[in-house]
Amino acid sequence: MNEHILNELINIERQYTGPLSPYCIQFNSEEYYAPFVRLYRQDRSTFLNTLTALLEKDALCSVKADCLSYFLPERLEIHLWRLSVFFGLDNTPLPQRLKDLCLLALDLQRSDDLATIEKGKRLYAASIEFLKSLHVKPTSAEAQLYFENTCPALPSFDGITSLDQVDDVLSAIFYFDCFECRLVKKPPAYLEQALRAAALYNHLFSSVLWNHYLYNLTESRKTKDQQLLRCVGFVMIPDLLSTIDQEMTAQLKRSDFFYTGKKLEICQRLCLKYKMQIEESMNAEKNTVNDFIRSNGKR
Numbered sequence: 001m002n003e004h005i006l007n008e009l010i011n012i013e014r015q016y017t018g019p020l021s022p023y024c025i026q027f028n029s030e031e032y033y034a035p036f037v038r039l040y041r042q043d044r045s046t047f048l049n050t051l052t053a054l055l056e057k058d059a060l061c062s063v064k065a066d067c068l069s070y071f072l073p074e075r076l077e078i079h080l081w082r083l084s085v086f087f088g089l090d091n092t093p094l095p096q097r098l099k100d101l102c103l104l105a106l107d108l109q110r111s112d113d114l115a116t117i118e119k120g121k122r123l124y125a126a127s128i129e130f131l132k133s134l135h136v137k138p139t140s141a142e143a144q145l146y147f148e149n150t151c152p153a154l155p156s157f158d159g160i161t162s163l164d165q166v167d168d169v170l171s172a173i174f175y176f177d178c179f180e181c182r183l184v185k186k187p188p189a190y191l192e193q194a195l196r197a198a199a200l201y202n203h204l205f206s207s208v209l210w211n212h213y214l215y216n217l218t219e220s221r222k223t224k225d226q227q228l229l230r231c232v233g234f235v236m237i238p239d240l241l242s243t244i245d246q247e248m249t250a251q252l253k254r255s256d257f258f259y260t261g262k263k264l265e266i267c268q269r270l271c272l273k274y275k276m277q278i279e280e281s282m283n284a285e286k287n288t289v290n291d292f293i294r295s296n297g298k299r
Helices: 002-014 030-042 044-054 065-071 073-086 094-108 114-133 169-180 189-203 207-216 219-232 236-251 254-258 260-273 275-284 288-297
Strands: none
Touching: 002 030, 002 044, 002 073, 030 044, 030 073, 044 073, 073 094, 073 114, 094 114, 094 169, 114 169, 169 189, 169 288, 189 219, 189 288, 207 236, 207 260, 219 236, 219 288, 236 260, 236 275, 260 275
């Protein structure tokens, strides 16, 4: 039964690793649960006992180790928890384990290794998708499904996080996701500012993106963005944005404002001219948003 369950889960995960197939089974759908319902009906007792055993600590690490290293054991664990909820097993450990998986996913995203970051993103996406499915109305298409439409009681997810635990951008994202599930209070305004500033910082990650940003956005939007960055604590980046924008405006003749090719040419030339300063400012202020979150959290 171990083999049957894990093979089905790995077949599902394989669709989300490497080149995507034209059609992927959607998590938490009738088609997703169908092979497990067949196993359940063939041998109810063995299936449920095996599922329970697989959810015990480190159980996955001793089974199919060659496959699990590629497919990320924690992603398979999310599937196992889905099945345990679907078939009405005891889910007392679920809130703490799901919190642990979310925090692990966030930690993986702090890595300097791109492959590890990507694994973290995929694990976090699966964890949050599952968490949200447990807290939406049963009539919603996103709601957790149950075998034969039963609706077993779920343990409380209260205390899954708190503002005291928010000390960087990633944990702030987790807090906002928990807020969407109505598990925490409304995030304070400074967290919303922080995430908006972090998104803007990521949008300006290279000189090529600066070129795209300066060329496409309106002056009013750029002014508002610079104000946001300064409010969160950035100095070098908004100053440099303002400098480049002013030079671009000064070099454009009135007729050039209606000739986009000239504007693009000037913008590209200025971003190339300031390429080194752009990289220096982005590197120097990479922790600015995290510092802003920590300083406000202590108040």
